[in-house]
Amino acid sequence: MNSSILGKFRNLKVWQRGDERAPHKPLLLLLALGRYAAGSNRLIKYSEIDKPLKELLELFGPPRKSFHSEYPFWRLQNDGIWELENAEGLEARVGQTDAKKSELIRHAVSGGLTTDLFTAIQNDKTLLKQIAAELLDCSFPESLHQDILESVGLLDAIELSQRRKRDPKFREMVLQAYEYRCAICGLDLRMGGRELGLEAAHIKWHQARGPDVIENGLSLCSLHHKLFDRGAIGLSDKHFLLVSESVHGTEGLSNWLLTHLGNPIRKPQRTEYAPSVEFIAWHRKEVFRSSPRIVMS
């Protein structure tokens, strides 16, 4: 029973043209699940979803000029898991079948999971967490799961989202290529015989069909891995570190980021292991929060 329900959430279209990120539907669903976990009714008004969904898209979606919470709210109807109320006779956007955002607000349109799904979730609290984990696994790397769940109030679904063990060979390959050091800060802490706080990051996400090859990997400490996956940092084609203008702070900013700004990352043991331009360009377009800071001389 649960596996057929989970399948419906697994098959959502979250990639466009192969590998462009479109995590609008999963983020809307995660937001709704968070509301349900807090006791919300099945149908939630668009006007209540608009602002928090836009914030989620800004934080965890691809870097874009504008963020449209109305698209997933309307289009999820076609996936057989989402229903709208008061949605008859709305004026559509020019050349589209989607309703205009202003119409969704004017008609007080509400949306939510279908009655069947909502009832299933009410009857089985673990199902809600399983769905949340499924949505995360399909669209986001693990390093972001906790932040997203925290933002939608579902932090206790975290164990489920991290249940899948990735290929350990990729990790070993990448760490060895960089001699078990962070490619940005050089961290190489060890405890006993094992490295500590060091991770193998995918440059083009596994979820976007980024392959498990060394040229798509970077050996990074936990913090630089998180900053890379959130788009706070990126790489130029020539492997210089980019730091987003949107990152600010006092403690840590200069030590962890600005010190390395404009420097090339550490070179791997062989030239052919170096990050490939194709994967770096994907990361800059789909993850990195433009614009990069200018290097002051």
Ligand SMILES: [Zn+2]
């Ligand atoms: Zn580091």
